[in-house]
Amino acid sequence: MSLRSQKWKEVGLAYCFLLPSIVLFSVFMFYPMIRSVYLSFHLTNPRGIVAMFVGLENFIDIFRTGAFFESLQVTALFMLYTVPTGIILSLVMVALTHNKLKGMSLFQWIFSMPIVISVATGSAIWLLLFHPSIGMLNYYFGLLGIQPVFWLSNPSWALFSVSLMTIWMNSGFSYIVLLGGIKGISPEIYESALIDGANARRMFFNITMPLLSPTFFFLSIVSIIGSFQAFGQIHILTKGGPSHSTDVVVYSIYQEAFVNFQFGTASAKALVLFVIIMLLTVIQFRFAEKKVHYQ
Template sequence: MAGQPARATAARTRVSSPKWRARWAERVEPYLYIAPSLALLIIFTFYPIVRSLYLSLFLTNPLGEPRVFVGLEHYANALTTTFLKSMGVTLLFVLYTVPVGLLLGLALALLAHQPLKGTRFFQLVFSSPLAISAAIGSTIWVMMLNPVSGIVNYLLSLVGLSPVRWLTDPSWALPAVGMVSIWLRLGFNFVLMLSALQNVPEELHEAAMVDGAGFWAKTRHITVPMISPTLFFAAVVGVIHAFQVFAEIDIMTAGGPSDATNTVVYRIYQVAFRQYEFGSASAQAILLFIVMVILTYIQFRLGERRVHYQ
């Protein structure tokens, strides 16, 4: 970097301390700045990765100590048992939540981006789920989705629809949790899309208006391509987020009914902290990580081609 000679001069002007000591301090000082972060990352990130890999090759006792070396057996077991079913549930959950969440976020952002009075108020309203944690949101929705006294079934009955056992019917539970998850995430998607819209140059819209483009044509041919990097980013982050959903499931369904919402992360939690099979759970966590890396890679390969960067 450019500042180096001047820095050396500065060190030399400190006449009070001997030259060698100043130089030594100069050399060591950067590491002192990095040391706290590095030490913590080693203890709580690098060491755990290695230990997870190691544990995944063993049968462990309930204390988490490796006991019997089993090689890749945990991995092989995972691929032949209900792990695959959990992976299917997880992928289905991603499919339910991410596209709808993105579309709704975009729709709200387009709505709140119109040049109208009072849009700031609506922007605050639309971003309000940002302040709601998954635990709190899920608790509220458990009440609202109650099959007998819940307000959702009541509203459905007003338009003539029959009541749904949202969280206890195996075919409804995952969509219901997905719906709550979409709502919880919608504030974030909205804020993301809105700030992307605000960065689209005004002249582009004006030029389109002069050419007689209507709202839909403008949205499709100008707005969406212009904010496609944000859409792509929101999709990648959204998929990773959906893969890791936990609190909603723990509070609303605990993985049930009959494993209909037993996602991989929830399963790992149960295997590790209910059955105390840390080795098997570690193997499944590593498999999940591999699937996430592959999916993110595919998204980048597919997405980069469609995204329009300025």
């Protein structure tokens, strides 16, 4: 067998192994994306069947009304509530539990637990905690003499409440990623710093933080994308209310498609959201990556 034929055989074998993944990606990612692009240029009837070609009219309607910009503003605020707070909270937990003291493995297991809880289950738990009359949060507030808070029915508190639940839900993943990053730092670096007379605070800010920058970079990208795709907790806790105070972009897409049956407009919104997420990711790679230390 010639070298050329052997190479083609290896390539063919590789594609045979990749075929199941290619089929899954085609069915669940590429086809829906192509279909969304197609629907965004059309009007559809309540059954989702294309009724009329309208060109860019769906996109123009999105930017003509203020509803999309309001949803985008809510989404941006939700991102600001959840992403920095979640990363900082996970960093604090890692800083307190990454040492080898007795019993730290138990705390590491506890802090990692939210990663195994589904969005639906977590939302159901927090729905009980947020209950205005029988919820545990208002119960403890009552013991402190604080008036009950209408967490999910007050527009001033609703987005904060959903953000609080989201921070807890994402803390397990962030904690595990940061814990893995900090355990990947060579102990020899800390030993050298101790010999030079560095204290714990200086080692944390001058050694640990710079060497964790690739982990922070990864977490920020994943967390921002996740915040723009939030849906489950909002659908269960508030359904976009009250007064659209938690109506993020993804939930407005859901309402447009499966409540108003405007699949063309919903597809246009989804494509605009895709472009926004892609631009944010490119900006992060363009500017934030410069401050990342890979060595």
